Amino acid sequence: MPAKDDKKLKVPDKKTKSKDNTLTIHVNINSSRVSSRILEERIQQAVENGARNLHVIADGQHGIGGRIWPRNEAVRISVEGPVGQRLGSMAMFGTEIVVDGSVSDDVGWINCGARITVLGDVTNGAHNAAAEGFLYVQGGGGARCDTMTKQNPRFDPPQSWYFRDVGDSFAEFKAGGIAVVCGVNPRNPENILGYRPCVGMVGGAIYFRGKIKGYSEINVKQLDLTPQDWEWLTVNMKPFLEAVGRNSFYDELTRSADEWKKLIAYTPAEKKTWKKLKMLTSDFSREIWEAEVGKGGIFAQYINHDRTILPYITIGVERRNKPVWNNEKYLPPCVYNCPTHIPTHKRASLIRQGKMKEALSLVLRYSPLPATVCGQICPNLCMHGCTRGLLDRPLNIKELGGMALKLPAPKPAQKTGRKVAVIGGGPAGLSVAWQLGLKGHGVDLYEAENRLGGKIELCIPRERLPHKILVKEISRFKEVGITAHLGKRINQKAFEKIYKGHDIVIVACGAHQPRRLTFPGSGDTIAAIDFLKGINSGKDFNLKGRNVVVIGAGNAGMDVASEAMNCGAASVTAVDIQKPAAFGIEMEMAKGKGVDISWPRFTEKYDKKAKKIYFKDGASLAADLVVMSVGEVPVLDFLPLSVHTEKGWIEVSEFGQTLDVKVFAIGDATSAGLVTHAIGQGRVAADVIHAQLMQYDYMPEVKQVVPYEKIRMEYYDLCSFEGFEPKKEAELCMSCATCRDCHMCEAACYHGAIKRVGHKDGSYEYIVDDDKCIGCGFCAGVCPCGVWEMVENI
Amino acid sequence: MEPAARLDHNHQLSLGEFPYIIRWREDRCKRCGGCTAVCPVKAIEPAVKVVRTVSTEAPIPTPAVTKKIVHVVEQVTDIDRYCTGCGTCMLVCPNEAIEPEYNPHNKLLHFKNKGGDAYKRGGRRNDPSISTLDRLKFTRISMLTDPALDAGRHEFRIRTFLGRNLPPDSLPLETRDGRLVVKKDGVFVPPVREIYPIMIGSMSIGALSPPMWEGLAMGVTYLNEVENMPVVMCSGEGGMPPGLLKSRFLKYFILQIASGYFGWDEIIHALPHMVEDPCAIEIKYGQGAKPGDGGLLMSYKVLSLIASIRGVPMYVDLASPPTHQTKYSIEEAVAKMIQSMSMAWGFRVPVYPKISGSKTATSVLNNLARNPYAAALSIDGEDGGTGAAYNVSMDKMGHPIASNVRDCYLDLVRQGKQNELPLIASGGVGKKGNLASNAAALIMLGASAVSIGKYIMQAAADCLGDEYNRCNLCNTGRCPRGITTQDPRLYRRLDPDKVAERVVDVFKSADIELRKTFAPMGRSTELPIGMSDGLSINDKSMAERLNIDYAC
Numbered sequence A: 001m002p003a004k005d006d007k008k009l010k011v012p013d014k015k016t017k018s019k020d021n022t023l024t025i026h027v028n029i030n031s032s033r034v035s036s037r038i039l040e041e042r043i044q045q046a047v048e049n050g051a052r053n054l055h056v057i058a059d060g061q062h063g064i065g066g067r068i069w070p071r072n073e074a075v076r077i078s079v080e081g082p083v084g085q086r087l088g089s090m091a092m093f094g095t096e097i098v099v100d101g102s103v104s105d106d107v108g109w110i111n112c113g114a115r116i117t118v119l120g121d122v123t124n125g126a127h128n129a130a131a132e133g134f135l136y137v138q139g140g141g142g143a144r145c146d147t148m149t150k151q152n153p154r155f156d157p158p159q160s161w162y163f164r165d166v167g168d169s170f171a172e173f174k175a176g177g178i179a180v181v182c183g184v185n186p187r188n189p190e191n192i193l194g195y196r197p198c199v200g201m202v203g204g205a206i207y208f209r210g211k212i213k214g215y216s217e218i219n220v221k222q223l224d225l226t227p228q229d230w231e232w233l234t235v236n237m238k239p240f241l242e243a244v245g246r247n248s249f250y251d252e253l254t255r256s257a258d259e260w261k262k263l264i265a266y267t268p269a270e271k272k273t274w275k276k277l278k279m280l281t282s283d284f285s286r287e288i289w290e291a292e293v294g295k296g297g298i299f300a301q302y303i304n305h306d307r308t309i310l311p312y313i314t315i316g317v318e319r320r321n322k323p324v325w326n327n328e329k330y331l332p333p334c335v336y337n338c339p340t341h342i343p344t345h346k347r348a349s350l351i352r353q354g355k356m357k358e359a360l361s362l363v364l365r366y367s368p369l370p371a372t373v374c375g376q377i378c379p380n381l382c383m384h385g386c387t388r389g390l391l392d393r394p395l396n397i398k399e400l401g402g403m404a405l406k407l408p409a410p411k412p413a414q415k416t417g418r419k420v421a422v423i424g425g426g427p428a429g430l431s432v433a434w435q436l437g438l439k440g441h442g443v444d445l446y447e448a449e450n451r452l453g454g455k456i457e458l459c460i461p462r463e464r465l466p467h468k469i470l471v472k473e474i475s476r477f478k479e480v481g482i483t484a485h486l487g488k489r490i491n492q493k494a495f496e497k498i499y500k501g502h503d504i505v506i507v508a509c510g511a512h513q514p515r516r517l518t519f520p521g522s523g524d525t526i527a528a529i530d531f532l533k534g535i536n537s538g539k540d541f542n543l544k545g546r547n548v549v550v551i552g553a554g555n556a557g558m559d560v561a562s563e564a565m566n567c568g569a570a571s572v573t574a575v576d577i578q579k580p581a582a583f584g585i586e587m588e589m590a591k592g593k594g595v596d597i598s599w600p601r602f603t604e605k606y607d608k609k610a611k612k613i614y615f616k617d618g619a620s621l622a623a624d625l626v627v628m629s630v631g632e633v634p635v636l637d638f639l640p641l642s643v644h645t646e647k648g649w650i651e652v653s654e655f656g657q658t659l660d661v662k663v664f665a666i667g668d669a670t671s672a673g674l675v676t677h678a679i680g681q682g683r684v685a686a687d688v689i690h691a692q693l694m695q696y697d698y699m700p701e702v703k704q705v706v707p708y709e710k711i712r713m714e715y716y717d718l719c720s721f722e723g724f725e726p727k728k729e730a731e732l733c734m735s736c737a738t739c740r741d742c743h744m745c746e747a748a749c750y751h752g753a754i755k756r757v758g759h760k761d762g763s764y765e766y767i768v769d770d771d772k773c774i775g776c777g778f779c780a781g782v783c784p785c786g787v788w789e790m791v792e793n794i
Numbered sequence B: 001m002e003p004a005a006r007l008d009h010n011h012q013l014s015l016g017e018f019p020y021i022i023r024w025r026e027d028r029c030k031r032c033g034g035c036t037a038v039c040p041v042k043a044i045e046p047a048v049k050v051v052r053t054v055s056t057e058a059p060i061p062t063p064a065v066t067k068k069i070v071h072v073v074e075q076v077t078d079i080d081r082y083c084t085g086c087g088t089c090m091l092v093c094p095n096e097a098i099e100p101e102y103n104p105h106n107k108l109l110h111f112k113n114k115g116g117d118a119y120k121r122g123g124r125r126n127d128p129s130i131s132t133l134d135r136l137k138f139t140r141i142s143m144l145t146d147p148a149l150d151a152g153r154h155e156f157r158i159r160t161f162l163g164r165n166l167p168p169d170s171l172p173l174e175t176r177d178g179r180l181v182v183k184k185d186g187v188f189v190p191p192v193r194e195i196y197p198i199m200i201g202s203m204s205i206g207a208l209s210p211p212m213w214e215g216l217a218m219g220v221t222y223l224n225e226v227e228n229m230p231v232v233m234c235s236g237e238g239g240m241p242p243g244l245l246k247s248r249f250l251k252y253f254i255l256q257i258a259s260g261y262f263g264w265d266e267i268i269h270a271l272p273h274m275v276e277d278p279c280a281i282e283i284k285y286g287q288g289a290k291p292g293d294g295g296l297l298m299s300y301k302v303l304s305l306i307a308s309i310r311g312v313p314m315y316v317d318l319a320s321p322p323t324h325q326t327k328y329s330i331e332e333a334v335a336k337m338i339q340s341m342s343m344a345w346g347f348r349v350p351v352y353p354k355i356s357g358s359k360t361a362t363s364v365l366n367n368l369a370r371n372p373y374a375a376a377l378s379i380d381g382e383d384g385g386t387g388a389a390y391n392v393s394m395d396k397m398g399h400p401i402a403s404n405v406r407d408c409y410l411d412l413v414r415q416g417k418q419n420e421l422p423l424i425a426s427g428g429v430g431k432k433g434n435l436a437s438n439a440a441a442l443i444m445l446g447a448s449a450v451s452i453g454k455y456i457m458q459a460a461a462d463c464l465g466d467e468y469n470r471c472n473l474c475n476t477g478r479c480p481r482g483i484t485t486q487d488p489r490l491y492r493r494l495d496p497d498k499v500a501e502r503v504v505d506v507f508k509s510a511d512i513e514l515r516k517t518f519a520p521m522g523r524s525t526e527l528p529i530g531m532s533d534g535l536s537i538n539d540k541s542m543a544e545r546l547n548i549d550y551a552c
């Protein structure tokens, strides 16, 4: 083979050389063996001196025939005798070595182009790291032959020819070059390439003929020869067989390409395409796992869902949470806090929609006395609760109530033919009578006094409740068809009659019997209720310049004190044994008028003559008049036994029903409370009574108040106007827990899962498309009103 | 005191107290709700914010006010919903708009006790420092001294024995007619299994979700059937489905029995139908993550699957007591349990106890050394994981595995029994990802095998947990990865085939690394159990304690 590189070489004709030109080098001189170093020096010297044919009679020296650079001429070295390791190592192009017999390890190590012919066997490591040249082996190879051979692109690849076979670990890390193993008369006919050939092999080729037992499958593949392979093999076989004197085998070795195979390395590109696993785990799971443990795997029998994989973001039943449009599930704090449950948020909503009339008249469905109560005397618990108060100020519900004054009564429903009796025309009685009247029941209202209104008529100072307002509101009752029996004090007999003549009797007689403390002189005091009733009916207590002491500094006490001041009293002192229970407008008014409040004061006696009241701590006050304001209890002597009382009050269920199912009791007859409580109880009782009369099953719904956190106050600007204007006021309402139809949720939903659906009756709802919704909670997060709620999707 | 009427910040925690703070980028977020939909603890929620600016552009002060209401994703400051840093939000966010950031100044432990409940969680010891195992180095490299092997070229047998290895003089052998033969009758030859030295430790069906458990089981089976790697896996307490008990794959599994004995009546029912013996039986006495603490599977995890496999009714809390109730001493505990379990399979199956790492481990060991039926001792160090435990048990209880296993091994050496009773070490193997080197280190300290749990959950199913208390929600049933939950909506996120594939990846690569570790030290045919001259550590006192070399 001509060299690719620019090496020009005169190859002396072997045949024409006479034997005489051969220089013979003996390594044993005077029967003493020269060392490898001396032999090397002598060979190099001989070549330097022009010798081109050398005959070396060796005795185990290493490295014979390497590193000879014959200056463009061939150097032939024949060797006999036992040779050491690394014969022909680092041998260069132009060197030809023929060994007559076997050689030791590493023959041709880093061969750089020499032709090395071994007429015998090579032991381990033959042609290790060879980069060029030839190794012709007449016999077989030991372990690790042809390892780490490579091809330098500047030169032709190295060739290694083995006539018989090779030992273990053949061609490890082979990176280039061609090895041929002819497999003639192998030592192990079952395996001519030894144990685990080709580990780490990345290049070159191995042609072999005969059986093998495996190779490093991750490095090389075994293939049939191509025509090009075959041509190369048959052409190059000739010089090999010639060199090792086995020409006679040419026909046998080249009789059929089918007897040969080759091993070549996988290319990096091929390796890249490899599947990492021998078998896909998905195939394993079907073909091996499930075949043994059962279809669907070991848990199949326990699960009832698909065996598909779910994404992290899921829809439909696979969502973890889902939104619910809980419109009005909770009560707004105003409604919740109002004992009458007046739906202010709905009024505001109607006003915003421009339905002022509906907005105002809505209140009459809840209370017959909005202007009186909401507008005047109520402490407006609704406003205390109003969410808006957390932002700036509560809605002015008081004014809103006052606006109801001129409203006509709603039209009552069709007559039901049922008859109810209400005993007592105070706020509680009026409320229940109003509600039942509106529902179409016939109502007989019995009032002991000659005027309706109970304590709000009799006791509440007119300056707190202008009389004309009350009168105006009371006048509405006529419109709902209530028959008022005035001046009718009910005794046991009368009650019996009423009881028989009506389907339901509601006791709303209030508490008009003053409670009294007893101490010396207590008989000379006057009860608050009598005092207030007296004032409201125009009686003159002649208080000008006098000193008044009020025992009991509750709200009634404050009213007494205020009225006393109004009557021109010189001083009014309200005393109490504990921190005064009075609050709100009553207290403010009294204080504003100069009323003194003093506590704790335990009264010892009242000396009417001395006009002095004495306290247990030794103190005393001047007192022309002492008013005792420690509450009132109901007068219940007319009740039948079937109505149970407890400590002077009528015992009722939370809906006002007494132990006698036909008798209800509400207001102060059951326990002391605010006017709004009485009105609220009247409304609740009316609902229950109505259900009972109409014979359907009904329990008033008890709703929770909406937690403030659910209301998104961020949407609202701080209010910046003064005064009261219904339209502006309505804008302040945050519509707690009640959809304001703002479409925020619809717009916020990235997935377009929310839709507003309008109904024929004008109502609407927002609905969720479960197949779009991912349960992210944006609707709930952005709803200004806290309507949407996220719940577990089960 | 009257309660505050207004909503305010009194008694509200600031985010600065929380272990992870959500970094949310308004400019990137498209408000798709992916994050809030997946957050396992609802630590984030959509909310509304006011953005108000006052600016002036005129040459004299001329204020212009703009106000905008924007929708945001907000982190809540409710300690019951603290962000665990799991990063599921980050995973699903299409816009890279959200991520949790660890807050090293957090005061979680100050506050995670609402209602007087001590903090319970899953996961691991929250100690991110470098473990002893990770400090050990292999410093005896054979080069010219003795033949170093090439990991790629040499065929390795990385195998170990599980079971009692009799010493040569007590092998039941005799010479008959000049030939060595096994004695026939009356001699007990302890069962011994040749297994891969890294095994998957006990994680129960119940603690793990069905796809996770099955994925692991398939991976292990694949390794045996396809890759010829005899990797085994322990069932954990709570039985096994009959499909597996009755399959020929049973031999790749170690059945665990623990103090609750859950699933064992079902296993006993399956006994007559078994076509293979299990690899071994593990008797659980303790767990490294929560020494002295029992197991508890919360009722919400006890759905029909768990209930049937464990043989219990649905929706009950399943408590495994801290101790086996009828065992009153080591002698009795060991003798009684090992006997019973051996008997169940006709003494054909190795039976060994597992204890938590403890100063008392050597006492247990010495007891076992005297018991001819004891097949091994498994010790689980403090860095082990658990599905549910008190934080205090996890963080503060237990013994590091390195010195514990070393003490035990040296104890055996003193008795000349180091080759007889294998030690299985676990607890923190692969804590920082160094599976093979941790395993190799333990083996060279004296373990015959190591067992892994958390590592395989992380590597095979991307468990999000770490030693900064990330995630660790395993006890809540809300595992975002679907590993430790019985909620199909969550566990169906996990593909068992993928888990299996990752198990195969892990073991094959660990095998390469073990070869790369042992080969340069010149070991290939025998596992270098106790070859502690190959180890060093750069801490003098640790070196002294472990009786190994100090190198720096």
Ligand code: SF4
Pocket (backbone or CB within 6 Å): A738, A739, A740, A741, A742, A743, A744, A745, A746, A766, A782, A783, A784, A785, A786, A787, A788
């Ligand atoms: S966002 Fe607006 S439209 Fe939607 S539920 Fe809330 S109030 Fe109604």
Ligand code: SF4
Pocket (backbone or CB within 6 Å): B020, B022, B038, B039, B040, B041, B042, B043, B044, B082, B083, B084, B085, B086, B087, B088, B089, B090, B099, B100
């Ligand atoms: S990191 Fe996890 S726990 Fe925290 S917000 Fe994101 S999903 Fe929720």
Ligand code: SF4
Pocket (backbone or CB within 6 Å): B024, B028, B029, B030, B031, B032, B033, B034, B035, B036, B073, B089, B092, B093, B094, B095, B096, B097, B098
């Ligand atoms: S997932 Fe990302 S883009 Fe979507 S809402 Fe959350 S932070 Fe915004």
Ligand code: SF4
Pocket (backbone or CB within 6 Å): B086, B122, B123, B457, B462, B463, B464, B465, B466, B470, B471, B472, B473, B474, B475, B478, B479, B480, B481, B482, B483, B484
């Ligand atoms: S991802 Fe699952 S298994 Fe991992 S720590 Fe979280 S809850 Fe536990």
